[in-house]
Amino acid sequence: MILDGRSPEGIAEAARVLRAGGLVAFATETVYGLGADATSDTAVAGIFEAKGRPADHPLIVHVAAGTKGTEALSRFAQPLPPFAQKLVQAFWPGPLTLIVTRQPGVGAAAAGGQDTIGLRCPSHPVAQALLEACAEQGVPGVAGPSANRFGRVSPTTAQHVFEEFGEAVPVLDGGACEVGIESTIVDCSRGAPVLLRPGAITRAQIEAACGEKLSGREMLETPDPRASGTLEAHYAPNAKVRLMDAKAIQTGLDVLGANAAHIAVWTRTAVRTRSQRLVLRRMPDDAAAGAQQLFAVLREFDAQGVKLIWVETPPEAPEWEGVKDRLQRASAA
Numbered sequence: 001m002i003l004d005g006r007s008p009e010g011i012a013e014a015a016r017v018l019r020a021g022g023l024v025a026f027a028t029e030t031v032y033g034l035g036a037d038a039t040s041d042t043a044v045a046g047i048f049e050a051k052g053r054p055a056d057h058p059l060i061v062h063v064a065a066g067t068k069g070t071e072a073l074s075r076f077a078q079p080l081p082p083f084a085q086k087l088v089q090a091f092w093p094g095p096l097t098l099i100v101t102r103q104p105g106v107g108a109a110a111a112g113g114q115d116t117i118g119l120r121c122p123s124h125p126v127a128q129a130l131l132e133a134c135a136e137q138g139v140p141g142v143a144g145p146s147a148n149r150f151g152r153v154s155p156t157t158a159q160h161v162f163e164e165f166g167e168a169v170p171v172l173d174g175g176a177c178e179v180g181i182e183s184t185i186v187d188c189s190r191g192a193p194v195l196l197r198p199g200a201i202t203r204a205q206i207e208a209a210c211g212e213k214l215s216g217r218e219m220l221e222t223p224d225p226r227a228s229g230t231l232e233a234h235y236a237p238n239a240k241v242r243l244m245d246a247k248a249i250q251t252g253l254d255v256l257g258a259n260a261a262h263i264a265v266w267t268r269t270a271v272r273t274r275s276q277r278l279v280l281r282r283m284p285d286d287a288a289a290g291a292q293q294l295f296a297v298l299r300e301f302d303a304q305g306v307k308l309i310w311v312e313t314p315p316e317a318p319e320w321e322g323v324k325d326r327l328q329r330a331s332a333a
Contacts, residue, residue: 003171011158014026016137018037019037019134021037023036023047023050023186024209025165025170026130027174027177029179030095032158033148033187036131036284037141039141040073053145055109056226058118059143060144061110061119062119064131064132065092069092075141076140078119080188084261087188088207089262091209094199095184096186097228099140099189099227102114114226118227125174147164147169157176157296158171175202182197182229183200183201185199193206200322225305239264241331241333243327246312256274264306265309266311267282270286279304287319306331314327
């Protein structure tokens, strides 16, 4: 069932399902999330079951903006350090998740049993409308990992979610996701900001906003908290992904010649092939456009039945770090 996220009736129905302990997929600016009441360990268990996700792999809790968001922060998190407060002020609502020290007795299942929890305030109007409606019904936060089977390619349209779960999960449709890759994750639980997952918000933007340099993992005595999307292998299509430079891709196509088949190629650099059985797509030169297209392109390649996906390695530039991270994890699967 696909609900119209632009209609009050669709929002109300999605909030009703979540309040009753059910699951609802919903649009955010990053990717579609698979939502459940974050305060109900039973409801959250439904996410882990539907995704086939290990119960100790934590989820991100989404909260509303404004007063309701402030109340949710107090409900789920212990007081934030000043640098984390600055990040909230700079980037919420937006594609930034903060790992913070959790309030005892709330959100244990969503946190994967840890003393920390991930919190985010999405900017998508459909997500915000849903979170507002949920808060009014006594649901202060919605746990929402990507709405796909665990480890697979994240969904950026309602149709992608339907392809994953069919009629089993209602989807609150908000159109194609604008950002296209998951949120930047910053750990704020150890006294200094640590980047755990890159995204649309860059290292330089984080440092400028919080007034501190990001700390490296090697500088802290305690290990990283577990966080969404940080496993070595993740975001993987059915086809095998291989990152290559443009020269290596062209050499491979030249060697295979007219016999090249069951291969998809996604490059910024123009390549030549004598085969009529390849799938060729142009990668945008702009990092934001590349991120927005990434998961949709991987899903398209899978739908065309290719066995190999050759991707030109993204540039070594800060704005491409999130895309490169997702591709490296996809290629490790």
